[in-house]
Amino acid sequence: MNAAGRRTRMIDGGARLLCGVTAWLLAGLLPLFAVVLALRANAAGLPWTELAGALGASALLAGLAVLLAAPFGLGAAIWLEDYLRSARLRALFEANLAALEAAPPFAFGLLVVGLGVGAGAWAGVLAIACAVVVGLTSSCRAALVEVSLSEREAGLALGGTRGRIIFHVVLPVAGRALGAALVSAFARGVGLTAPLILIFALVDAPVQTGMPLSVALFEGLSTSLPGAAGAALLLGLLSVGLDLLAAALWGREARA
Amino acid sequence: MKGEPIGAGRRVMRALLASAGFTPLLLSLGLVSCLLAGVVRGGAASSASGLGALVLGSARVCSLAVLIALPPALLAAVHVNEFASHEARRVLARVFELSAKLPAVVFAFVGVQMLGPWVDPSGARGHLLAALTLALMLAPTLARGSVLVLQGVRQSLREGAWALGAGRAQTVLTLVLPNAAPGLSAVVLLALARALGELVIVALILEAPGAGDTLPGFIAHSARTLPDRGGPTLFLAAVVVLLCTSLLGFGARRLVEIQRLRGGLA
Numbered sequence: 207m208n209a210a211g212r213r214t215r216m217i218d219g220g221a222r223l224l225c226g227v228t229a230w231l232l233a234g235l236l237p238l239f240a241v242v243l244a245l246r247a248n249a250a251g252l253p254w255t256e257l258a259g260a261l262g263a264s265a266l267l268a269g270l271a272v273l274l275a276a277p278f279g280l281g282a283a284i285w286l287e288d289y290l291r292s293a294r295l296r297a298l299f300e301a302n303l304a305a306l307e308a309a310p311p312f313a314f315g316l317l318v319v320g321l322g323v324g325a326g327a328w329a330g331v332l333a334i335a336c337a338v339v340v341g342l343t344s345s346c347r348a349a350l351v352e353v354s355l356s357e358r359e360a361g362l363a364l365g366g367t368r369g370r371i372i373f374h375v376v377l378p379v380a381g382r383a384l385g386a387a388l389v390s391a392f393a394r395g396v397g398l399t400a401p402l403i404l405i406f407a408l409v410d411a412p413v414q415t416g417m418p419l420s421v422a423l424f425e426g427l428s429t430s431l432p433g434a435a436g437a438a439l440l441l442g443l444l445s446v447g448l449d450l451l452a453a454a455l456w457g458r459e460a461r462a
Numbered sequence: 463m464k465g466e467p468i469g470a471g472r473r474v475m476r477a478l479l480a481s482a483g484f485t486p487l488l489l490s491l492g493l494v495s496c497l498l499a500g501v502v503r504g505g506a507a508s509s510a511s512g513l514g515a516l517v518l519g520s521a522r523v524c525s526l527a528v529l530i531a532l533p534p535a536l537l538a539a540v541h542v543n544e545f546a547s548h549e550a551r552r553v554l555a556r557v558f559e560l561s562a563k564l565p566a567v568v569f570a571f572v573g574v575q576m577l578g579p580w581v582d583p584s585g586a587r588g589h590l591l592a593a594l595t596l597a598l599m600l601a602p603t604l605a606r607g608s609v610l611v612l613q614g615v616r617q618s619l620r621e622g623a624w625a626l627g628a629g630r631a632q633t634v635l636t637l638v639l640p641n642a643a644p645g646l647s648a649v650v651l652l653a654l655a656r657a658l659g660e661l662v663i664v665a666l667i668l669e670a671p672g673a674g675d676t677l678p679g680f681i682a683h684s685a686r687t688l689p690d691r692g693g694p695t696l697f698l699a700a701v702v703v704l705l706c707t708s709l710l711g712f713g714a715r716r717l718v719e720i721q722r723l724r725g726g727l728a
């Protein structure tokens with residue numbers, strides 16, 4: 207090997223080492239977080255009853271929000287993919303979706319405050335539903351796009367109308383991917399904190415028992431650190447678990 | 463008259479789907495009008511003073527966070543795409559994806575717990591602690607986005623460079639990264655938008671005066687403590703943040719289109 211070749215191999219080796227160490231260090235952040243949170247949570251006894259209640263409240267709040275957002279998200283996705291023909295209108299809707307996807311979550315809390323819904327559970331559900339509906343629309347669109355054109359064409363060849371093809375061919379074939387989109391939206395809903403905190407703060411409502419995990423984490427910071435660390439650990443594990451479930455659902459769909 | 467009910471049913475379904483389709487547009491309009499109504503209620507002119515400093519503070523913290531997070535994220539993405547084995551690539555990509563989707567409040571809590579003892583949150587250091595916490599949150603997001611963009615660069619470009627005797631590092635520096643530049647810029651813009659949005663929760667947890675010098679920090683601070691909470695300045699700050707994130711979102715979308723035209727994205 208000549209000198210230039212040796213130099214190239216040395217540079218490649220150095221680059222591989224630098225990039226590899228950085229990548230694994232970055233990947234190590236997730237387990238590091240889990241260890242930090244577990245150590246902090248173990249510093250004293252965890253308030254298991256409160257955490258279980260908070261977990262239930264989070265699941266209920268996010269579940270209701272996803273139930274509320276799902277018909278709109280799925281309907282918008284079907285309309286954009288299968289019904290909207292005007293290119294100009296499509297460009298407008300896509301630009302709007304891009305802007306909304308980048309919108310900060312706290313803005314939806316301010317929207318609910320502005321609408322005068324109050325600070326009850328339904329205000330939280332509405333804020334979370336508004337925050338997840340755009341992501342849900344995009345995920346549902348991605349799920350619908352994955353259905354091959356030949357399946358639609360076969361339905362058309364058999365004399366099916368557009369509506370029949372959507373409900374009898376497209377939606378059943380995209381079922382698992384749509385399920386993954388719903389699970390992802392639920393995971394996002396569980397983790398949303400800023401809109402809920404802003405609603406509680408601006409409406410001047412006391413944060414009561416039975417608050418969701420994210421709010422319990424936030425409130426626990428000023429009262430009990432183990433409670434806050436436990437809530438953060440639970441929230442992190444829940445998020446990872448739900449995302450893995452969504453990935454598993456989506457993966458099976460892609461292979462089908 | 464067998465066709466009539468079917469036609470009516472189709473029309474109803476079409477109308478329902480169209481109304482669902484208009485939801486995001488209505489949501490945008492509702493969001494903007496609600497925030498503007500909040501501004502107008504209290505008289506915006508008197509409350510706009512000091513907003514410039516908050517915008518500058520936000521730009522400083524968010525840019526610092528992206529500057530800190532970008533180099534390791536880019537190096538990690540290069541490793542995943544150019545050097546890692548198939549198995550390592552699969553594991554790393556999945557871990558980055560899971561980390562990027564962790565709730566912001568968990569990052570903020572862990573950031574404050576891990577970095578708090580070393581960085582004093584008072585004064586200018588408040589900016590540094592907020593930026594470091596945000597960088598912790600943005601690094602996996604940037605890595606995941608960069609992996610997707612680099613994956614889209616045509617393999618034939620790399621193979622052409624290798625055939626001409628270029629090494630892997632040289633190929634990455636002279637071909638892959640320049641070709642992926644628009645896509646990578648879109649990832650950075652989206653990360654900036656996320657930083658601006660999530661800074662609220664970081665500021666809420668930090669409760670540091672330094673983080674209060676930013677628009678989201680001001681929103682967090684004034685929502686909890688100031689006497690005019692819910693007042694026009696808070697809504698004005700929210701309008702400015704929304705405007706900035708929307709512009710960043712538009713910019714990112716445009717850059718992704720440019721990347722697609724180059725054939726660099728699937």
